[in-house]
Amino acid sequence: MARLTPDNTTLAHEIIARYPKPKSALIPLLHLAQEQDGYVTDEAMRHIAELVGVTPAEVRGTGTFYEMFQFEPVGRYLINICGTMSCALMGADDLMHAAEETLGVHAGGTTDDGMFTLHRAECQAACTEAPCLQVNYRYRFRATPDDVRTLIDDLRAGRLDGEIPPHGTLARTRQHIPADRGVGAVDPDDVAGPPAWVTVDADTSQGAS
Template structure:
């Protein structure tokens, strides 16, 4: 267990500088701590409390409120399979059972090699793409059992650099084909999020 490393602390300070009130950076810093260790350690929470000027209890209160923050060691790749109503009707339960067989674990467990953790989750707001899932919060849409197996094997073989270990939710943008977005002719996929540009201009 550890506090934030020097490299992580540099990023943390850059994030803090974007906010007029230091404690407003709490949730991004929790994501950062989780990306460092794969889960949010007590030491990291205490360190975050120190650098943004709040109590460790306040950090814990926020960390324990949100499902995406893990308070114990977790797999390098968090597999969340949606079982909301749309996904349920289109085979989510069968997909979860298949995932359990493929990974050799039950829902809520982590593989022995520490590679994958599996959870069934409520709606992840991609109902038109059911059954859908996330791996480290990267969306995978209309997933079949064979596609699930392919994804797992690609990750094991190191072929999915687009899904980093312990991926942070703050870096995610859901992809949607341009023809399904009203009012847009095209999308520059390489462009930074608007909020990031605005924060950069404000510095």
């Protein structure tokens, strides 16, 4: 599987339609591709390029800028251990050592069974709960080395399957704009006037692109 599936292609079209310009959907579609395959495949990027009307080089150029996108297969669980200041002050190194020891890989590595990829991450916006880590972007706060070992055991045993989906899935609830409620994308090429509820400067309102 590499290109987006028919279902995901339908979803892709729905996402694209929300934006005034199709290219805006590029990052959401890369997420969709990563959710589908666990990482972003070359074929998926070509498909996305077709869908939003840019070159594959532009898709890859945008995609590689953002570190959440993986372009090689990673483990079912991506463990990101924060190492920025607050977490570092509160013992992030100990978490990393525990994880490296338990998994038998260094930061950046993937276990032989393809279950885990371990990354050293930067600030995860949970500084008061330091040290923290994320598994597939689900938090573990004020973690101890023991917590890390337990977490890895639980993940391996499938005890967290309900809470933590495989790598690539972020929110499990997607936005859906009902057709009868949505306004639709406001494209500057089509709309030049003020919105209906603005009356005050309506008389000076012409001249948009």
